[in-house]
Amino acid sequence: MTSERRTALHEEHLALHARMVPFGGFSMPVQYEGILKEHDAVRHRAGLFDLSHMGQFILEGSDVATWADGLTINEVATMKPFQARYNIFCNANGGAHDDVIFYRLPDRWLLVVNASNADKMWAHLNAHRSGDVRLRSLHGDAALIAIQGPLALEMLQKHVDIDLATIKYYFCAEAKVDGVPVTLARTGYTGEDGFELFLPGDRAPAIWRALLAAHEGEGLAPCGLGARDVLRLEAGMPLYGHEMTEEITPVQAGLTWALKLAKPEFIGKAALAKQLEEDSYSRIVGLKMAGRVGAREGYPVFSGDVRVGEIRSGSIAPAVGNANIATALVAKNAATIGTNLQVEVRGERHDATVVTMPFYKRQKTERKGDR
């Protein structure tokens, strides 16, 4: 149990009596006070997350953009300075190696990859390295703290030397938080407004403590991976290993908006273009269960007597009237919105309906998004 790596905030989690679990090679907090309380904090106030387990790679050199464009399905070279962009690295069959975010900084790029894929991605990037491209891994050394929720901006503003409102959704900035230089991005994985702070590991505990101490009274709560998973599922955001895998392509996952077939050659392009063209693939859909029984990963999905797919993620959804929601990979003919399907739970069939994703959408303020 002790073979996992620890993030820079490990002692903070223990002091807050978090329940720690192994995740992506690290010992991570799955919950503090409880998943539902933490979920509520993020939807209505704000939550603080340690995401230091995620892989942070620094890319430098004059060829980074064109090189990365050959390895990914979305555009990299067209990114503006300080822009952030979601992207996917695919294999030759179109399956996903990882889904990532590129952050373009004035003199370098920050690439954030899933913790569980960090080693695989580091090997992949190095295996394909060419031209003027230099790679540096900060994985496990650098910290990542996210503050997410309707009050996140207001709370964080008191600690920052720039006007946070000037940072658009999916953009970032270099700033000082309580005097510490950080890269600060308006990105997240909760369906709420918020920011992610990339900073040196040794400076992270002080900032974590300062944010909690200053804003606990206004409802800022430390949040674990449990709440994060419910939040992202409600917001219809894919999780690698569930909605997307080496076998499940971005097209199947409904991420065609990120696929730029106008780009010249990139790994997976031919396979993805063919899949899209043929349009016969099984695909990820959102399901809402009729009753109170939950659908969980791996449960079979039926249309009448025919097995049409399986559940990939499932949870109770407090922001969707406590309904049981799920994603499922199903055959094309079972994927139309409004289709009635049945999920087999412990040997019994339970009704579910194919619904539009996201399941939950926050009330938009004046914010602008690019995705």
Add this chain to the structure above:
Amino acid sequence: MNIPSDLLYSKEHEWAKVDGEIATIGITDFAQGSLGDITFVELPKVGAKVEQFSNVGVIESVKTVSDLYTPLGGEIVEVNTAIDADPAALNTDPYGSGWLIKIKLSDTAQTQQLLNAAAYTDIAHD
């Protein structure tokens, strides 16, 4: 962690309070803490005959689904129907309003196979 001294316990983290030939059964404070926020409970029907240590239901939490085992065998004489509307009672009051089933025991000697509070304390940790 709360482990009342007047109850009996199973290794699967259920408790039983025996009163004559009727036992009230629930899950322990340790069990509710491990499961996290409980969202749904599936209980057996009144009148069902159940064997000691058999699977009699399901407890769903936000993160996991876990089987419910009965620490004692017999006939189900009552189930806590209030739990359906308020599954969170299992988290907040596992030994009180979070009780799950009452069983008319088939063999009171089965209690000898359960743990007392001191013995249960030894196994109630991660």
